[in-house]
Amino acid sequence: MRKCYLGIDIGSISTKGVVIDSDNNIICKSYLYTKGDPINAVKNLIRELKKGITSDDVIKGIGTTGSARKLIGLMVGASIVKNEITAHAIGTLSFHPNVRTILEIGGQDSKIILLNDGIITDYSMNTLCAAGTGAFLSSQAKRLEVDIEEFGNMALKSKSPVKIAARCTVFAESDLIHKAGLGYAKDDIVAGLCKSIVLNYLNNVGKGKKIKPPIVFQGGVSKNKGVVKYFKEVLNEDIIVDDFGHLMGAIGIAILSKNYETDKVYNLDFNEVSFITKGEECSRCSNNCEILKIYKDNNMIDAWGSKCGRY
Amino acid sequence: MKIGIPRSLYFYYYGDLWLKVFKKLNIEVKVSPKTNKEIMDLGINKSNDEMCLSLKNYIGHVCYLKDCDYILVPRIDNFKTCNQTCTNFLATYDIINNLVDNKIINYNIDLNKGEDELKGFYKIGNILKIKKKQMKKAYLESIKELKEERLISIKDNLKKLDSDKLKILIVGHPYNTYDELIGKPIIDYLNDNGIQVIYSNLFDSEEANQASRELSKDLYFKYNKENIGSIILSQDKIDGIIFISSFPCGPDSLVNELVIRKIDLPYLNIIIDDQSSDTGLITRLESFIDILEAKNGKSSISPCR
Structure with missing residues (x-):
């Protein structure tokens, strides 16, 4: 028998899940789009995850995090339901015990978490508007008819990114249209957008925060190589991006669920349940x-x- | 004759005084109920888009009182140089006067021009045909009673600074902090999660006003000075600060920056607009409490390996 723990992170754009063992090794993982329907997304996610575990594995804890954590926590009978800031920090600490700064840009939220000696000391989140988040990037990608996965590579080709107003999404968009109209190359515009994300983040979410290395960059936008490049350039520090950075919330909440372990064994048959x-x-x-x-x-x-x- | 008093903005500074004085004079008053969605929607529909949420809310409360003979809307301008209120407070009387058909009872507080509170009450008396002598007696008695009551509230508030629980100073304007829809969900959440809440408006006003000079000597908003003064007076005893503002408050946006830069304590700024979902709010509060608990070693959350 092997004890396992399931962590589910249900975000606005994507739903992430991992199963870990008691030494925090990832047994299996899954990632899919939420598509505005967290319940079915999680049903599909669990179906995927079940393929990765054996009959020897017993689930001893389930944790949920992300914006739909309460709803999904109820559905799966989670042993812990926690906000994504704490979950991300705990997950990251298990891979980078010395991390001082976590930059995170997701679909709707962006946040910065500062740590010292493995303890969160400060954090900040975007306020009312979604400027400079993944949602903004993907809507601009659509406008430029560029595949969002290609965005980063295009940005890397640019030698001189155009300047795009970073403060507000609406201004950024009109700036972008004007620059395109003036005849700037698409690569340069895409690079400008990536840079504007970085500047906006640092002016808005990172305002007044002392960003110290090691710096880990997470969230869907961390997959964008252009944004990573400009973070490095602007902060003049190395930026760590893990392959599984997008899973950190799920990993963190799975680790936290270990603290709430009881005799209970969870089954994962949610497909039949209406x-x-x-x-x-x-x-x-x-x-x-x-x-x-x-x-x-x-x-x-x-x-x-x-x-x-x-x- | 019935006087309507909106339970918003000024009510949280002067409500007790008004109620006491009118009671002593046997004048019937009607206070609008605690803010509910109907009142807030009423206000939002009548407001223009650049007004802050608190002023929209105030307009909702005024509209709710349309069956009253009079509505009490003062104009609170300044408490001498460098102690201004915000421009909304200056404009409210004119906005309301143009918005509703009710008769308005208005008086000014403009100490730069010598218009003080007692003169204001004489003006109310003039409108309501109450003799000066009678008004003066009611006013002075009320002021005396309130002074004692406030001393007790302040003492209670400061006593909480010695609590063993995690202590969070709520910095904000009382019309936001104590409002049923704006601040109360935040306070309720903190109380439910075992936090000792301390209020920025329950410090000695004069002392807080002086203390604010440690952060800035240039700030000229009276209420904001008292808010940040409370931080200076309590910073050694509190674990964190939650700053509640309503969108898009001008003075608060300035002061928020000031505190972020100059105060070294865990700090959370919550800007409230008329969102109907509290998911984002709970995420922020929950994680803020997590941080305070972890810092104080009171946490059940640790990266166990």
Whole structure:
């Protein structure tokens, strides 16, 4: 018998899962797009992960993190549900015990985590707007009809990236259109976009933070070689990008689930279970809270969203 | 005759005073209820897009009181040089006057021009046909009672600084901190998670105002000076700071930068607009508490290997 722990990180764009053993070795991993439907994404994810484990493996803990962590935590009966900042830090620390700075740019969120001696000391997250996140890059890629996977390579070819307003997505977009209209090469525009992501991040999320090496860069955008290059250039430090950087949240939450281990053994048969949600507006008072009710096999097992605590 | 008092903005500075004075004078008042979504939506629909969430909320409360004979809307301008309020506070009376059909009771606080609180109440008396002598008595009695009550609140607040729990100073304007929809979800979450909450507005105003000079001698917003003064006065005893502002508050955006640069304590800035989902909020609060717990060795979260 081998003890295993499952970590699931459900983000706005992608859903990530890993199974680790008690020494934090990755047994199997999976990555797929959330497509706005976290429940089915996780069902598919678990189906994939099950192919990687044997009958000798027993799941002793499940952790969920990411923006849909609460919903999915309920669905799989997770032993721990934690925010992605803590999960990312714990995951990263298990590979880079000395890490001082984690840069993370995801689909909707971007954040910076500062650590010292293996303890998170400070962090910051983007505020209201999604400027400078993956969502912005992929919408611009679509506009330029460039495959997002090709974006980084194109940026690397550029010798002189164009300057693009970094402060606001809307300005950046009109700047980009004007530069394209003026006749700048596509490579240079793509490189300019990658650089604007870096500058925006440092001005916005990294504002006032002391960025010290070793620096680890994670999140979907860390796969973009152009962005990595400009981080190196602007910070004048080496930037570590792991192949499995996108899995750090899932790894972190799997590690954390070990702290909550009990006698319980989890099975992973979620395909047969009908799990649906219904949203409705409560009309009991003038707050008109949006209530989300969660049904498992037609029984309501939980509901949330009320201000009064009724649900 | 009924006077409407919106439970927003000024209410959190002057509400107790107004209620006491009107009670002593036997004048009927109606205070709008705690903010709910209906009130907030009412305000958002009537506001223009550049107003801050708090002012939109205030307008909602005013609209809710449309059945009152009068609505009390003061104009709080300044408490002498270098103690300004924000421009919204200057403009509110004119905005409201143009927005609703109710009669408005207005008075100015403009100490630069010698218009103080007592003169303001005489003006109210003038409108409501109350004799000066009677008004003065009600006002002075109320002020005296409130002074004692406030001393007790401040003492209670400062006592919390000696708590064994993790202590977070909530820095923000009371009309945000104590509002049912803006600040309360944050305070509730902290209380539910075993945090000792300390409030920036429950420090001695004069002392906090002086202390703020340690951070900046140029700042001229009275309420923001008191906010950051509370940080100086408590920084050795608190574990972290949560700064609550409403989008897009001008003075707060300045002061936020100031604190980030000059104060070396875990710090979280939460900017509230009319988001209807609290997922983002909970993520930020939860991870902030994780950090404080880890720093203080109170954490159950460790990278066990």
